[in-house]
Amino acid sequence: MAGESILIVEDNPVNQKLLMAVLRPHGYRLVTAADGEEALAVACQEQPDLILMDLQLPRLNGYSATQRLKSNPLTAHIPVVALTAHAMPEERRQAQQVGFDGYITKPIDTRAFPEQILGFLNHPRATSGSI
C-alpha cells in the first residue's frame, strides 16, 4: 500500500474498469486517459509512477504516445508497459523500438496482474514480463 500512482491509458471502458477493479484494492492512486493525446497531457501533469498503455488508441496510438513520452524530459523516466491483445513478434519488436519498458498481453491474468505491476514499479526492465 505504498500509494504509487498508475496512469491507465485505455479507450475501451470495459477494459478500463477491469484494470481499475484489479488494481484499486492494492492501494494505488489511479488516473486514466482514453486516448494517446490525453495520455501525454495527464502524464506531464500527474507524473505517475507507472503508465499502462493500450496500443490501439484514438487520436494518437500507443506506440506514438510512448515515443513522445520517452523523448520528453518531463516523462522519459516513467516506466511504460504496453497492454495489447496481440502478442505477435513483430508487435513486440516495434514496442521495444519505441521504448516500452514491458509488455502484458490482454486479456490480463487478473491473479497475476498485480504482481506483474509490482515488478515494473520496483524493478523496471528486470521482471519476467519485460522486453
Ligand code: MN
Ligand atoms: Mn484500444
